[in-house]
Amino acid sequence: MGTDATDSQGTGEEIEVSGIVQGVGFRPFVYRLAHRLGLGGEVRNAGDHVVIRISGPAAARDAFAAALAHEAPVLARVEQVTRCPAPVPDGAFRIVASGAGTVSVGVVPDVATCPACRAEIADPKARRFRYAFTNCTDCGPRFSIVTGLPYDRPATTMAGFPMCPACRAEYDDPADRRFHAQPIACPDCGPRLWLEGGDDAGADPIDRAAGLLRAGQILAVKGIGGFHIACDATNADAVALLRARKHRPTKPLAVMADLATAHALCLITPDEEAALAHPSAPILLLQLKRDAPLAPGIAPGQRHLGVMLPYTPLHHLLLAAAGRPLVMTSGNRSSEPQIFRDDEARERLAGIVDAFLMHDRPIARRLDDSVARHVAGRLRVMRRGRGLAPMPLTLPADFADAPPVLALGGELKSALCLTHGTRALLSHHLGDLDEPATGDAFETARADYAALFAHKPAVVAVDLHPDYRATRLGEDLAAAGGLPLERVQHHHAHMAAAMAEAGWRRADGPVVGIALDGLGLGEDGTVWGAEILVCDYRTSRRIARLSPIPLAGGDAASREPWRVLLAHLDRALGRAAVDRDPHLTARFAGKPLLTLRAMMDKGLNVPSASSAGRLFDAVAALLGLAPDRLSHEGEAAMALEAVAEGEAPPYPFGLHAETTPAEIDPTPLFKALMADLHAGRPRATAAAAFHTGLAEAFVAAAAQVAKAEGLTAVALSGGVFQNARLLDEMVRRLKARGLAPLVPAEVPANDGGLAFGQAVVAAARRMG
Incomplete structure (x- = not known):
């Protein structure tokens, strides 16, 4: 108009x-x-x-x-x-007063403290000087305190804190920056802070907590979306003690630091600095300086460090009082969900922490910190949590008439997704459902999201795997509600997520897809994990795959990389050559090779898998970068990426186009690797050549498929694409061939984005 x-x-x-x-x-x-x-x-x-x-x-x-x-x-x-x-x-x-209407999916995430509030807590003349719960309409808790809609104070966990006259005057003044700021509070009427444990009971809780941290003790710190476990990031003994108590031997720890300290620790580009300072305040993976003044146990063997800036007044005050960077890792026991309730923290974290920095504002829902990394020209989310969820994602315009879908994701890095027309609400990270406590939290979150957003699905979407807890829950919900159930193949969902985020319309037709991850059940009942697909939103065809190998011991092979290495080497070199090679004799010393080979010969508990994740495990094991048993998911692959250095000609892969599906064969890779090991080639160069070779093999094969099918776009997704070196190589090589890469950014490429892909596939199928 x-x-x-x-x-x-x-x-x-x-x-x-x-x-x-x-x-x-x-x-x-x-x-x-x-x-x-x-x-x-x-x-x-x-x-x-x-x-x-x-x-x-x-x-x-x-x-x-x-x-x-x-x-x-x-x-x-x-x-x-x-x-x-x-x-x-x-x-x-x-x-004027709010009117009635359709419930919105427009609740915003929790937001980092704004500059005005930071200045206020630092001003001795201000009413909120050193007040740990200062906020305004531009910052503060949102999603973590909401208990219902519309978003008004009675429907938040601030309902139990009546405003004092001064706060009420600010809240009612349209010219004030706290006008209708629902979490508004001050020292006279708002939440309070205290320390449980430690000495000097009369001192300020922040100062007492900082003193304990400087003395090498470990604290539980209650934040916005849950508890952190904190210690001095420069104190090697404190970091070692935290790892021992939490049973977390090698997984990198996140560090909280102010911006000046972050620059002292890491090499930070302008884009990365902007991401650090964004209101979402994610943990950002940054290149670690070789001489960074940190305890060596923070990120052992890694070249990148997870860093976040303080994002609440409490964090700003604690960090300033401590005067050093702090480890801020999830407040839980190993593999369990983050704790967000006070009594549970006191029970479950006893024996891990020495004291608790507590407050009395309840947390409505658990929200882990978001994690992101700047790769291939974009900030890419690896874990969607506090600061990002529940900001809705926009679907392509031709999904406007789609029915509402509830998609339940996968087993690991679980998240669920609800759709309303062209809006998709991808939940925060909920964890791995093979952990019972996480499974319970997942079902609670599903009911929470449904109630909060008044979502009534017309269809339920699940993974093909019948034993996933999320799949069984979806089956039960569909049966109870008389709703259709859409089963979506794991890698099709990954591709659909990349397509939808890129704005690829249903009318745009199919794309080539490269799916690289650990494991996902395929349409033929076998395990997939390194596939080239041709897919639109409704259908998917597998054109090529990595040559499959037997996973000796099933799930044990995902935890013990040497098992996968044995299968690859036996296939590439032959058993006799493996057994007489002195390098490999040492590598497999003490391992039950006869038993495993007998299992493979008889087909006993040896599922076949075409897995890129397991290929990374095998190469890392061959280069001496993987332990016999992994302590966390992705450990071997992370070590392989971290050691890769410089430019190197790609290791070769074979391509067997005569098979259906075609096979990308790593046999030449392992022969070349073995030759380089015998020649004493540096493993940093070998690791670089592996990344380059894998990228070239899959891009070349995808380009052939694109030419044969008359397609111009290639979707890339799956957990392996969290590897920055591999993603950079593949994006560059696709563009050089005139192909448009569709790569997730707001949606995690790992299984945290699976539900988003399931939702758009189910919606497209129902739209016809």
Whole structure:
């Protein structure tokens, strides 16, 4: 609509604004904007959008409409502005009570402390000087405190903290930055902080906690979405003690530091600095300086460090008082979900921590920190959690008429996804469902999301694997509700997630897909994990795969890389050559080779798998980079990526195009690797040549498929694409061949994005 909707002093117009416009200070922003431009009217929330009625000169109304998107609060996301003529009551612009409407998926994530609040807690003259729960409409807890909608204080965990007169005055003042800030609080009326354990009971809790950390003790710190376990990141003894108590021998630990300290620890690009300082405040994987002043046990064997800036007033105060970077790792026992309830923390973390820094604001739901990495020109989310969830994702426009879907994801890195038309709500990271406590948390989260967003699915989507807990839950929900159940193959879901995030429409047709991950059940009942597909949203065809090998001992092979190495070498070199090679004799010393080979000969507990993840395990084991038994998922692959250095010609792979599906054969790779081991080639160069060779083998095969099928886009997804070196190589090589790579960024490439892909596949199938 142009400026002719009314005359220069006309009756006015109604404007609807949709997007993320609730809980972000949008109405006070509109109020101030209208007063600045001399406009009359009103603004109100209306369920899934904001309705504005304005009167005044046409030019001022046009400027107002333009500013709604260009000047919106930092937390807002304006997706659409619709204008139409309408009568508007006379009088000064005002904010009116919220109206009824469809429940929105527009609850915003928890947001890092804004500059104004940081300045306030540092100002001795301010009312909130050193107050650990300071916030405003631009920052503070959101999703972690919401108990219902609409998003108002009674429907948050702040309901038990009545506002004092001073806070009430700020809350009611449209000109104040705390106007309708639901978590508003101050020392007189808000949550309080205390320390359990330690000495000097009369001192400030922050100062006492900092003193304990400087003395080498380990603390549990209650934050926004759960507890962290903290210690001095420069104290080798404290880090070693934390690892011993938590039974976490090698998995890297995240570090919290201010920006200046982060620069002292890591090489940080301008894009990475912007990501660190973003309101979502993720843990960002950054290149670690070789002389970084950190305890050596923080990230053993790694060249990257997970760093986050302090994102709550409590963190800012604690970090400043400690005067050093702090380990901030998830508050849990090894493999269990993060703890977020006080009594559970006292019980489960006893014996791990020496003291507890506590507060009395309840946490409504567990939210792990988000994790991201800047790769191939984009920030790419590896774990979607606090600061990102539940910000909705936008589906391509031709999903507007899709039925609502509930997708339940996979077994590891579980997350669920709910769709409303072109919006998809991908949940926060929930954990691995093979851990009983995580399984219980998953079912709680499913009910929580459904109630919070009033979601009533018309179809349920699950993985093909019949034994996944998420699959069984989906089957039960579909049966109980009389709903259709869509089973989506694991790697098809990965490709669909990459396509949908890239805005690939249903009408755009199929793409080539490269799926590289650990394991996923294939349509033929075998285990897949390194596939080239041709797929649209409804269907998928497997064209090629990595040559499969037997996983001796089944799941044991995923935990013990030497088993996978044996299978690859026996296939590539022959058993006799393996047994007489002195390098391999040492590598397999003490291992039950006769038993494993007998199992493989008889087909006993040796599922066949075409897994890229297991190939990484085997190469890492051959280069002496993997322990006999992994202590965490991806340990061997991370070590292989970390050691790779410099440029190296690619190791060769074979391609057997005559088979169905075609096979990408690693036999030449292992022969070349063995020759280099005998020649004494540095393993850093060998690791680099492996990455380059794997990238070239799959890109070359995908390019052949694209040419044969007349396709121009290649989707890349699966957990292996968390490897920055591999992803960079593959994106560069695809572009050099004139192919467009579709790579996830907001959606994790690992199984954390699986539910998103399942949801769009199920929706597309139901749309026909």
